[in-house]
Amino acid sequence: MAQGPNNGLLERARANGALLGTDLHSHVLPGIDDGARSTADSLAMLSLLASLGYERVITTPHVMEGAYPNSPETISEARQSLEELPPGLQLFAAGEYMLDEGLMRILEAGDILTLGGRHVLVECPFQQPWPGYREMIFEMQLREYVPVLAHPERYPYWMADPRGLFSLLDAGVLFQVNLMSLGGRYGPEVRRQAESLLQRGMVSYLGSDLHTVASAPDLIRGLASAAVTVHAPRMANRHL
Ligand SMILES: [Fe+2]
DSSP, X not given: OOOOTTHHHHHHHHHHHHHHOEEOOBOOSTTSSSSOOSHHHHHHHHHHHHHTTOSEEEEOOEEBTTTBOOOHHHHHHHHXXXXXXXXXXXXXXXXXXXXXXXXXXXXHHTOOOOSBTTEEEEEOOSSOOOTTHHHHHHHHHHTTOEEEEEOGGGOGGGTSOTHHHHHHHXXXXXXXXXXXXXXXXXXXXXXXXXXXXXXXXOOOEEEOOBOOGGGHHHHHHHHTSHHHHHHGGGOOGGGO
16 A cells, blocks of 8 residues: 555554444445446445455445335346455445335335345435334334434434434434544534434444445545544444
8 A cells, every 4th residue: 555644544444444344335236326327336436345444335225216216126136237346345235215105115015125134224305304204114113124224414404403313213213324424524514413423322333325436535534533433343333
């Protein structure tokens, strides 16, 4: 590795990536959402994650009615289009499910991809949550799924008043914070919210939410951040 002013940063990022071991949120499959567009993009992103110390990637294409109507079939087809992976890296595919009416139909059909075990990555829209999102979470739990909320720190409507987030936690939802939030990618408020959730012990997982290899500097900054160095050892990423 070339010596340079960022060498210490990269080393810290790698050490923390190795500690986390598994990345459980990314968009590396080609052509099925707003992430990788080609297999070359996919390999560049996976090589980045491997170079940052990760051993396993559970990638999570969006499943969103209208925008990204993915299914276990489209996801498995895209996964199979990647024949060679960076050495030492394992790749699994799940989904990032929008909490909306579409998910009810998916649940009823039993057509859902988990992160491993019964854990399912879910997200809410950034404008406002779907009115029935609490019931949807309950419906998931009735079917013995464990909802994992992606980037709880990024929803503007929970920024000013986080009580909605706290009540999700009380209801048994697990939280996955984005590493790039801790690196300042989405601004100081999101960073503060991410740090505050970590400090309160409310976060189970840290994920990259990588959409493009162009985000490498943000991801490295996040992985190397003081908050990640402090909290990575007690994250549950490896347990998926
Ligand atoms: Fe995502």
